[in-house]
Amino acid sequence: MVTRDxxxxxARLSKLYIAEEELDDMTKAMGDIVKFxxxxxxxxxxxxxxxxxxxxxxxxxxxxxxxxxxxxxxxxNANDIDEGHFLVRxxx
Amino acid sequence: xxxxxxxxxxxxxxxxxxxxxxxxxKYISAIDSANGDxxxxxxxxPDEALAAAKTVDExxxxxxxxxxxxxxxMTLKDNxxxxxIETTCCSKILEGYKPIYDATVWSALKAKxxxxxxxxxxxxFAMGSSxxxxxxxxxxxxxxxxxxAGGSSGGVASAVGGNIAAYGLGSDTGGSIRQPASFCGIVGxxxxxxxxxxxxxxxxxxxxxxxGPVTTTVEDAAIVYDAIxxxxxxxxxxxxxxxxxxxxxxxxxxxxxxxxxxxxxLDGVSDExxxxxxxxxxxxxxxxxxxxxxxxxxxxxxxPVYYILACAEASSNLGRYDGIRxxxxxxxxKDINEMVCKTRSEGFGAEVKRRILLGTYVLSAGYYDAYxxxxxxxRGSIVSAFKNAFGSxxxxxxxxxxxxxxxxxxxxSDPIQTYLTDICTVPVNIAGLPGISIPCGFDGxxxxxxxxxxxxxxxxxxILNAAWQxxxxxxxxxxxxxxxxxxx
Numbered sequence: 056m057v058t059r060d061x062x063x064x065x066a067r068l069s070k071l072y073i074a075e076e077e078l079d080d081m082t083k084a085m086g087d088i089v090k091f092x093x094x095x096x097x098x099x100x101x102x103x104x105x106x107x108x109x110x111x112x113x114x115x116x117x118x119x120x121x122x123x124x125x126x127x128x129x130x131x132n133a134n135d136i137d138e139g140h141f142l143v144r145x146x147x
Numbered sequence: 148x149x150x151x152x153x154x155x156x157x158x159x160x161x162x163x164x165x166x167x168x169x170x171x172x173k174y175i176s177a178i179d180s181a182n183g184d185x186x187x188x189x190x191x192x193p194d195e196a197l198a199a200a201k202t203v204d205e206x207x208x209x210x211x212x213x214x215x216x217x218x219x220x221m222t223l224k225d226n227x228x229x230x231x232i233e234t235t236c237c238s239k240i241l242e243g244y245k246p247i248y249d250a251t252v253w254s255a256l257k258a259k260x261x262x263x264x265x266x267x268x269x270x271x272f273a274m275g276s277s278x279x280x281x282x283x284x285x286x287x288x289x290x291x292x293x294x295x296a297g298g299s300s301g302g303v304a305s306a307v308g309g310n311i312a313a314y315g316l317g318s319d320t321g322g323s324i325r326q327p328a329s330f331c332g333i334v335g336x337x338x339x340x341x342x343x344x345x346x347x348x349x350x351x352x353x354x355x356x357x358x359g360p361v362t363t364t365v366e367d368a369a370i371v372y373d374a375i376x377x378x379x380x381x382x383x384x385x386x387x388x389x390x391x392x393x394x395x396x397x398x399x400x401x402x403x404x405x406x407x408x409x410x411x412x413l414d415g416v417s418d419e420x421x422x423x424x425x426x427x428x429x430x431x432x433x434x435x436x437x438x439x440x441x442x443x444x445x446x447x448x449x450x451p452v453y454y455i456l457a458c459a460e461a462s463s464n465l466g467r468y469d470g471i472r473x474x475x476x477x478x479x480x481k482d483i484n485e486m487v488c489k490t491r492s493e494g495f496g497a498e499v500k501r502r503i504l505l506g507t508y509v510l511s512a513g514y515y516d517a518y519x520x521x522x523x524x525x526r527g528s529i530v531s532a533f534k535n536a537f538g539s540x541x542x543x544x545x546x547x548x549x550x551x552x553x554x555x556x557x558x559x560s561d562p563i564q565t566y567l568t569d570i571c572t573v574p575v576n577i578a579g580l581p582g583i584s585i586p587c588g589f590d591g592x593x594x595x596x597x598x599x600x601x602x603x604x605x606x607x608x609x610i611l612n613a614a615w616q617x618x619x620x621x622x623x624x625x626x627x628x629x630x631x632x633x634x635x
Contacts, residue, residue, distance in 0.1 A: 057508075061508075062504070065504050065507050065508050065511065066504060068507050068511065069462060069491075069503050069504055069507045070466075070469075070484075070487050070488045070491055071488065071491055071492050071495070071500055071503065071504070072488050072489065072492040073492075073500075081500075081501070081504070084501055084562060085501070085504060085505065085508070087562070087563055088454070088501065088505050088562060088563065089505070089508065091450075091451060091454070091563055091566070092451045092454060092455050092505070092509065092518060092522075093451075094448070094451050095448050095451045095452060095455070095518070095521050095522055095525055096517060096521065098448055098521075098525060100445075100525075100528060101524060102521065102523075102524025102525045102526075102527050102528045103524060103527030103528050103530070103531050104524065104527055105523045105524060105526045105527030105530065106523075107354075108340050108341075108354055108384075108530075108578075108579040109339070109340055109341055109386070109579045109604050111341060111384050111386070113383055116380055124247050124248065125247075128247045129247055129472075131245070131247075132243075132244055132245060132247075132472065132473035132474070133471065133472055133473060134470065134471075134476040135476075141471050141472055143471060143483055143486060145482075
């Protein structure tokens with residue numbers, strides 16, 4: 056059972072605002088999805104410990120200094136920059 | 148279909164029946180005429196395409212030999228990074244974002260002078276099964292534009308099915324290459340996890356995502372797979388292709404090959420699709436393969452396991468969208484927390500928000516063990532079940548989707564109903580296996596039906612071989628061109 060308060064709390068953790076008029080619909084949708092997800096708890100088996108896919112091992116490489124991306128190129132995608140930094144302006 | 152578009156166009160270029168520039172212009176003009184109906188492309192890149200075509204024409208003029216993919220007009224799903232070309236994942240939150248690097252798959256194709264026609268439509272952040280969660284509206288099915296192209300790689304499938312691209316690359320997290328390929332009557336290959344680099348693929352669920360080809364024929368899929376697979380040091384989960392190029396073994400005899408059918412895959416599938424699968428079994432028997440029937444009971448948990456784990460990974464992956472470094476930023480805010488929350492709330496669509504919320508829910512204290520951990524353990528069971536299955540068969544044959552392409556607007560309102568259409572495709576992603584969807588018939592309304600061939604890890608050669616043999620045996624019976632696109 057998912058309540059309106061659960062949705063508000065989860066939204067806060069997710070850094071999302073759910074508008075008051077959307078809250079009932081979102082609570083119902085979340086309730087349906089969680090009920091659907093709950094079917095795994097009917098499984099009689101406990102399952103098998105799973106920690107990675109296809110027995111992958113991290114592919115380590117030498118820690119060598121190589122050229123990286125150009126700072127000015129990276130900053131071109133930002134909304135607001137100042138002297139080579141990302142900028143978030145203070146608003147009141 | 149005897150010959151794929153890639154091989155056909157390659158032959159035309161080689162024999163100088165057409166120049167690469169003329170060919171590219173034909174495709175650009177076909178996009179102009181068809182895209183209003185199909186909405187397959189969200190960005191067309193004629194300047195880049197014609198520049199690449201010019202390079203190819205110069206090589207031809209010098210008498211140099213061309214690679215099979217050289218000069219072939221193609222497309223990329225809009226979640227594959229292209230340096231300097233807007234890449235949005237069809238989300239408002241990435242509006243205006245131009246990557247500063249190329250995805251490894253695109254670097255590999257660019258090195259072969261692939262002609263990029265543009266970026267194609269998709270469900271927002273690849274979250275959907277109909278392409279309708281796209282910020283730009285959904286892509287239409289080239290066989291009936293009142294129906295969806297499928298999702299999430301709906302734009303690629305619509306473009307290739309409608310021949311306004313000779314081939315394309317999509318990404319498959321829970322069926323996003325195979326399902327739209329099935330809906331549009333074409334071929335879609337989801338490679339083994341780790342076979343193709345994910346570097347530059349904008350992440351949805353990192354332990355499931357995999358890039359793969361969308362083509363008109365199996366041979367074309369093998370050509371593209373061979374070109375994009377390989378080890379990449381930029382992807383820590385990369386393993387590369389194991390063994391020889393798949394094209395080499397495509398036409399091998401399949402006498403004695405064991406083809407497995409699991410009953411669970413046929414539960415809830417429409418009668419027409421069940422009949423098409425049974426018919427495919429007979430084709431395989433006539434080719435000398437042996438049909439083996441078995442059970443995969445843990446498949447009944449595949450869908451919830453997939454949605455729990457994929458959403459958990461998405462909630463973490465999508466945490467990076469804060470409006471500071473790239474993409475959309477809200478214009479009105481008091482402090483940084485409000486800026487981030489408003490940016491995300493205004494920038495993400497409803498389905499993306501639902502999945503972030505579910506992911507955060509299953510990872511939060513009190514629910515982690517009951518959902519996330521339990522789902523991880525059941526993922527382990529599904530991996531083991533497939534491993535056992537491949538002890539008694541070489542390939543598993545299954546439907547790709549329980550139904551054919553549905554009408555636009557009919558699925559979007561009910562998330563659970565939409566999730567259910569992924570039932571036959573998600574197990575492959577859960578277990579990291581390769582799977583290919585190929586056309587195997589039509590329903591009563593003339594819409595394409597697809598079937599899926601699943602292999603053990605890194606056994607792309609085996610499934611492509613089995614798929615080619617089927618395609619070769621049935622030929623034109625299962626392939627129909629749409630009324631759109633370049634006529635050759």
